[in-house]
Amino acid sequence: MAKKIKSNYYFDAFPVLANYAVKCGEMILDFMKNFDHGRLLEIKVGVHELEHQADKKKHEVTEKLMEEFITPIDREDILNMMVMFDDITDAVEELSLKFYLYDYKELPENSVEFMELTLKCLQETEEVAKLFPHYTEPKTILPAIKRVVRMEEECDTIYIDATAKLYRTETDVLAIRKSEAVYSILEGISDKCREVCRYIQTIIYKNL
Numbered sequence: 732m733a734k735k736i737k738s739n740y741y742f743d744a745f746p747v748l749a750n751y752a753v754k755c756g757e758m759i760l761d762f763m764k765n766f767d768h769g770r771l772l773e774i775k776v777g778v779h780e781l782e783h784q785a786d787k788k789k790h791e792v793t794e795k796l797m798e799e800f801i802t803p804i805d806r807e808d809i810l811n812m813m814v815m816f817d818d819i820t821d822a823v824e825e826l827s828l829k830f831y832l833y834d835y836k837e838l839p840e841n842s843v844e845f846m847e848l849t850l851k852c853l854q855e856t857e858e859v860a861k862l863f864p865h866y867t868e869p870k871t872i873l874p875a876i877k878r879v880v881r882m883e884e885e886c887d888t889i890y891i892d893a894t895a896k897l898y899r900t901e902t903d904v905l906a907i908r909k910s911e912a913v914y915s916i917l918e919g920i921s922d923k924c925r926e927v928c929r930y931i932q933t934i935i936y937k938n939l
Contacts, residue, residue, distance in 0.1 A: 756846070829916060
């Protein structure tokens with residue numbers, strides 16, 4: 732059983748930042764499941780607003796960090812984690828932006844299923860963020876990290892299979908470009924989830 736950990740401002744901020752990416756992912760998945768070309772601008776604006784809120788939270792934490800004399804873990808680790816969580820949200824926003832810029836009339840094949848798995852990866856990453864206060868208890872937090880790593884590998888497989896099929900069956904160059912853009916962004920989101928979890932794993936081993 733995990734030990735009860737006293738609340739800490741920075742540790743509390745990590746899941747808040749991770750949740751912005753989850754909210755963006757939920758908004759995009761709902762849009763994709765009920766795809767409507769007429770809502771491209773609406774989704775772009777809605778997701779950007781969430782990303783802007785995430786940026787404000789990151790700046791708030793950064794300003795406090797600059798004034799802090801003593802931090803619970805290395806100052807550099809706190810800063811790097813905040814940046815990495817923010818990068819995940821930026822990566823999710825890129826998908827809604829791409830939908831709008833490329834003026835998608837329809838979604839690439841299997842992209843909804845791909846997004847569903849990507850959202851699960853985002854949710855599991857948020858769970859890792861919630862468990863971060865237990866970074867000195869590897870048995871508590873490492874299983875959650877392993878779940879993210881496993882999902883990232885599943886996303887890699889979907890990306891490879893979908894892209895290979897695309898180049899073997901599609902002849903329209905623009906259609907290939909638009910489909911590959913979605914697959915690449917989704918694969919990149921899971922990569923960033925894995926990156927922050929690997930970084931947290933480094934912090935765990937550093938503080939054993």
